[in-house]
Amino acid sequence: MKPRAFQYHAPESVGEAVGLLEAHGDDAKVLAGGQSLVPMLNLRLTSFEHLVDLNRIAGLGTIERSSGTVRVGAVVRQAAAERSPDVAVGAPLLARALPHIGHFQIRNRGTVGGSIAHADPASELPAVALALDATLEVSGPAGVRIIAADEFFLSTWETAIGDGEILISVDFPSWGGRCGFAVEEIARRHGDFALAGAAVGVGLDEDLRVVRCAIGLFGVGSTPVRAHDAEVALTGGASIGEAAALAAADIDPPGDVHATAMYRKEVAAVVVRRALAAAIEEACL
């Protein structure tokens, strides 16, 4: 189980990296933490003639919190984000999701940006980005552009990042007021990909009514799924059970050796309900 040969590039600037990607096209692949990519290379499930390592580029490894957002650079390690007070305060949903990723050794190397750009539909961070309406900054031959999370995830391992572009940072909007967040997932073992999972946020008014709601599902399709109908229903006065049923109603999850499609659909409703309950409880504190 050894990877095919490749040429290794360690650019020291975004411009240099973009130039390499532009020059080598589909033969090149960005390497961030490598915790998803390298296993696939070792298994020879995929290979590239050129690997462009982002880890030597200055400035991609910082977390910045401003009034309305937390900006996480592309190669910020998941473990660093997990420990970051800025993330804890400004993007609590991200903080809740991070411990579910793999194991601490994986998070020590894996990056927030890499996980989102890898776009595995069963992983937590794409669903968090989607639920929070994160925006993603990419840099490419035509300069910098911002992609909204709901336009970012196209299919399994497929995103709106274009040819020659790299993800530079992710902005997670901070919520104000009385709010709560929760991540619930069902996985066979600790650290496994979720059979079904939900990342949710709720905002309450003074009377403890839900006035804001965001629900991102993972493990239930070819992309993370935003449960808009359920969000609207909940803010419109539906019970969390009703909202959870709505969230699961339209999904069409896959079946595999670990769980049937029916199981995933059923359990999607359970994790949404449990996550909403936990988030509302937190918001009520």
Next chain:
Amino acid sequence: MTLVPINLTVNGERHAVAVEARKLLSDVLREDLHLTGTHVGCEHGACGACTVLLDGQAVRSCLLFAIQLDRSEITTVEGLAGGDGTLNRFQAAMQECHGLQCGFCTPGVVVSMTAYLADHDQPDDEDLRVALSGNLCRCTGYQGIVNAARLSSRGAAVAGGRPGSGPTA
């Protein structure tokens, strides 16, 4: 095959080696530096046997290309005990609690928990089991390893489960 020269500091010792770009850190440690304590159990980041410290952080050496790590500091299991062979606190606890049988997963467990326990005060049992979940062991049922983690973090182990839970005679 192109070889690229890199410098690695491993267990405090500087090494200049020439590596093929695709060569995994685990293989470079084992084959080029003859540090065979780092074990290869899955090469897809799941079993944890190959865990080493990279700039002080526990990482999978099978998911890193050595070429990425020019001028990095690496600690392997060979670098944890004292120069005179004195076991570190967790290693000693592993022996005390029978935390290893065949010993193959052991280097990854020792590296991981040495790093984890240095960063975490008074972890509870669930913390310890979750921290250990990235290291698969097929021999011990984890009982001795969990006890070793308890012993080295709190100074007490529980071998057969709950103290006094069974009859004595």
Next chain:
Amino acid sequence: MSTTTGTSSHSAAGRYVGQRVARIEDPRLLTGHGRYVDDIQLPGMLHAAFVRSPVARGRITRIETKAAAALPGVRAVLTGSDINPRVHQFWHSMLGPPPEMGGQTPYPPVRPLAHGDVRFVGDPIVIIVAESRYVAEDAAELIEVDIDPGTPVLGYDAGTNPILVHPEMASGTNVSEAVPMPDVPEVEAMFATAPHVVTRTFRQARATNVPMEPRGIVVHYNRFAGDMQIWAATQSVSEVKSSAARLTGLPEPRVRAIANDVGGGFGQKMMLSRDEAAVILAAHLIGDRPVKWVEDRQENLTAANQARQEAVEVTMAVDAAGTILGAKVHFFEDVGAFPSGTGSSASMAMGVFPGPYRFPVVLPASTAVFTNTVGKQAYRGPWMMETVAREQMMDHVAREIGMDPLEFRRRNILSADEFPYTNCMTLVYENVTPSETMQQALEMLDVEAFRAEQAAARAEGRLLGMGLGVYLEPSAIAFGMLSSDLAVLQMDPTGRVIISMSTGNHGHSLETTIPQIVADTLGCDIADVVLIQGDTATSPTGPGTGGSRSAVIAGGAAQTASMRLREKIVQIAAHLLEASPEDMEVNASVVSVRGTPSKAVPFAQVASVAHMAPDSLPPDMECGLEVTARFRPPGMFTWSNAAHACTVEVDRETGMVKILRYIVSEDCGKMINPMVVEGQIAGGVVQGIGGVLYEHFAYDGEGNPLTTTFLDYLVPSAAEIPDIEIGHIETMSASLGGYKGMGEGGAIVSPPTVANAIHDAVAHLGVHPTDFPLGPSQIRDLLRAVAT
């Protein structure tokens, strides 16, 4: 009786057996200084990789190797037509030669590499030998193999399939072995009139041993010297040596096999596999450079032999009072394409099926079939389907007749006054304590308190359950070449001893436990005893490890040798002290006259005399201080026993199972090192838990494996596992030292124990699980089916 206390203790010299002696092997393993097969690096060493079949069954129409052979760094590209004709013989010592050579074991066809056709996904077709594993894998990708795929043979009904897995076999059927159900009219009459007759079929999930170190071998054939040196990840270096000699035609003394440290085996490394045979033959062919093959995890999961693809149909008759009247049991085994030997464990399973209960009669039958899947081999308790079936059946029958499963067990379990007891399959149980371990486990659990907790939880809609499992473990299996073991004990001129044995280091702790026995028996410090094992050049021929044999048989040999050596030491000392041997005592490596401590002579002096001063020895005594002792235990089995209990919570909505408590009461006789015993228990239990809740090596309907990495083949981690609470009962066996084996039991009875706990949690809903795995999706399927 006692429960476990905490940790190891470093006792003062003198008494080691029975104490938690810290392991001698640990410091090197904890610091990264063990030596496993992959750590071997030799000058000029080459690396092997295989091209394997991507389809379950098919005809090979073309193999194109030119591009691979031309790749820089590739030394050899060998196919079945290169390798297979070089096989002289390929059979396993434990099972004896095949029928055409006068033996009785019906082996599958002998072919290290596929030739003409492929018979499972993973079947090795080509072996490549290159300067590095990287290059070997590159070359593998350049080899073109055209296969005309055929319909694979799959499933327990393969015996009725006209397509044959092995068309060249004379049997003309996919049934590899079968025993028909005996026709006994009086038993049929009993079943016809029994108040209760219950039938269930229990299915296990295919699982694989998963030693953390995969298989591996380094072979150096020096054609100029005519000898072969092998380093292997094996449970038996003797078996590697013998197999390599048989394969190549080399005389056995020309082959040396070494295993320093081995990263677990659990049965997978007992017998030489086809892949390893291909490496040996390739190295033999290449003839001057060492060849290393260390499989990767995907190979280990897809091409190393597996286990547990088994189903058991049980019909049990019970009288109105809940007394077992008898059973009919049919074992079904899917042994895959190339099992290790026959792959079948049915004959053993039949004998031990009655377990710890009074069964007046059991009628057994078995059917083992070849299929186009990876072969079957031993995995910790290879026959354990009998316990899996029986212990679940006890619960199913009890519920069917409206009796508490505990009460049903109590009525039928053998009690202390019934031993020795000959079970209805003619096996004799003695020195076992099934009732006592069950009682201890139940006390540790506190059934009453749990039932109250369960009722309270159920009132809240939560599902809690408790399960029990009881078994007798036929340890130290002693037949054929497994019957005995040899110890060679030598005291050097300084008074320290080396003991050489056929065993190896792959987790059994023998480097510590054998010296414990030797030190106690001789009367010396444990630091003065060194075990030499794992090298056919320095250790005697023997079966290695397996069949839970080491404590009883290797331990018995070590103890016998030590007694003989001690006798000679005492004789020499008595002669030197001008005293009678009967008046001598030994303490801390000093022989003295009892009651006169000043009249003493240390081992070092005795040894020095024995080696250097033959004329000072008693007349007619041979010089030197070495003995050999071969030990054969008194019975074919040395029975140990245990009872397991566990409690679980089943999440009704998600089907997730959490084990709340896991309890073991074990009677393995005199414990040499309780810490090691508990380690074996915990390890076995967790493998068994894995087999119920997590592990399933799955194939699709085309014979394609679906769980080929650790992301899909789910080995339990620490986070899924509870503390295991252990109680001990020590009833001496009839074997020397009172030891019993216990290495497999944890894995044998934990699966039905966990299954019974899940059953208990959901039975009131009308759910009665019979099939593994019991993953969350399967449990939801069961719950959904009864939902109203």
